[in-house]
Amino acid sequence: MTMKKIAVIGGDGIGPEVVSCAVRLIENLDVDLEFIPAEMGLECYRKTGSFIPDATMDALEQSDACLFGAVTTSLEEKKGPSILFLRKHFDLYANVRPVKRLHPSVGLVDLDVVIVRENTEGMYTGIEHADTDGVTLERRVSEKASRRIVRFALRLCKDEKRRRLTCVHKANAMRMSDGLFRRVFFEEASNSDIESREMLVDAAAAALVLRPKDLDCIVTLNLYGDILSDEAAALVGGLGFGPSGNIGDRYAIFEPSHGSAPDIAGTGTANPIAAILSGAMMLRYLGEYVQASRIEKVVRLGLSRGVKTIDVGGTYKTATFTDALIGMLDEV
Ligand code: NAI
Ligand code: MG
Numbered sequence: 001m002t003m004k005k006i007a008v009i010g011g012d013g014i015g016p017e018v019v020s021c022a023v024r025l026i027e028n029l030d031v032d033l034e035f036i037p038a039e040m041g042l043e044c045y046r047k048t049g050s051f052i053p054d055a056t057m058d059a060l061e062q063s064d065a066c067l068f069g070a071v072t073t074s075l076e077e078k079k080g081p082s083i084l085f086l087r088k089h090f091d092l093y094a095n096v097r098p099v100k101r102l103h104p105s106v107g108l109v110d111l112d113v114v115i116v117r118e119n120t121e122g123m124y125t126g127i128e129h130a131d132t133d134g135v136t137l138e139r140r141v142s143e144k145a146s147r148r149i150v151r152f153a154l155r156l157c158k159d160e161k162r163r164r165l166t167c168v169h170k171a172n173a174m175r176m177s178d179g180l181f182r183r184v185f186f187e188e189a190s191n192s193d194i195e196s197r198e199m200l201v202d203a204a205a206a207a208l209v210l211r212p213k214d215l216d217c218i219v220t221l222n223l224y225g226d227i228l229s230d231e232a233a234a235l236v237g238g239l240g241f242g243p244s245g246n247i248g249d250r251y252a253i254f255e256p257s258h259g260s261a262p263d264i265a266g267t268g269t270a271n272p273i274a275a276i277l278s279g280a281m282m283l284r285y286l287g288e289y290v291q292a293s294r295i296e297k298v299v300r301l302g303l304s305r306g307v308k309t310i311d312v313g314g315t316y317k318t319a320t321f322t323d324a325l326i327g328m329l330d331e332v
Helices: 015-027 042-048 054-062 083-089 143-159 177-189 201-210 222-235 273-285 289-304 318-327
Strands: 004-011 033-038 065-070 094-100 112-118 128-130 135-137 164-169 195-200 217-220 243-247 252-256
Touching: 004 015, 004 054, 015 065, 015 273, 015 289, 015 318, 033 054, 065 083, 065 273, 083 243, 083 252, 094 143, 094 222, 094 273, 112 143, 112 222, 143 164, 143 177, 143 217, 164 177, 164 201, 164 222, 177 195, 195 201, 201 217, 201 222, 217 222, 243 273, 252 273, 273 289, 289 318
Parallel strands: 004 033, 004 065, 065 252, 112 217, 164 195, 164 217
Antiparallel strands: 094 112, 094 243, 128 135, 243 252
16 A cells, blocks of 8 residues: 655644644654645745745645645735635535534533535635726525535535534525525435534524534535634634634645634744644544544543643643643553
């Protein structure tokens, strides 16, 4: 069997700080992977003149999956591809964001939910038209993208033994577009034994706080999933607790759902759990189920012993937190 290859893109800000923790932890497991470091982002642009050099695209093309940190996107300048470019390029149509409270001492709400977010269209087409008085955005909802994301979510429920799938939309206001998504959801769900529900997105935002047990798996449109997943991560401890996978039919990129956090970059205080758990998702994607669950177990074990970073009241730094987890690996 040939060794699986993983492209590793740290990116900007805290991206490299947290991704290196995930890599170090994985290197201490019983799994043989070859890591191929690659560059992308604003720092890379300043150094090489390119936001995403050809060598990085080659590394991605040659690998079985990618572990990604975050890149800084300037709101002033329009140039520079973000993770949106890679999602489109590899047709990574499903963004999977599991959010779970790992210990009673972190977070506010006992959530255990997987948010499956449509990752290719919706509000993120990037097609905007200016006229004399303003800008109109083309928001796209297609039958094809809706059907494949709903099918993906139903399959995920089956695989992960989640019994209820909630379709989150705003079809009362966006009758045709979200109406299409809703119709496709109920068509597909009727052929499945997963319990199907629907919820308007504003009500879903409240339900995450007030009735977390009602939510098991959510399938939703791009922007709604983006916002609800940050909210959900915040409820279980903060943005440092939100792992994610961008998954397509032939490739996948795993990344913490937070950004490059320029406000804390370089201080060594970033919480690497989201990146580490994204690494666990990647191992599961590669079929390494036992090693993936060891990562999840060691994170929970650490939290139960007060091994915590500063954002959740602990004393550990990004690197010492990771060292401590590595030291506990033989217990899980
Ligand atoms: P952000 O997620 O980077 O940070 C928001 C807040 O959460 C900040 O106060 C930050 O310090 C904190 N935070 C985030 N991750 C943390 C962690 N692991 N541990 C402790 N605290 C953490 O979002 P923001 O500030 O809106 O964006 C910063 C940059 O990141 C922007 O240029 C944005 O475009 C980019 N970004 C990139 C993403 C990607 O590459 N996938 C995703 C989201 C944002
Ligand atoms: Mg986001």
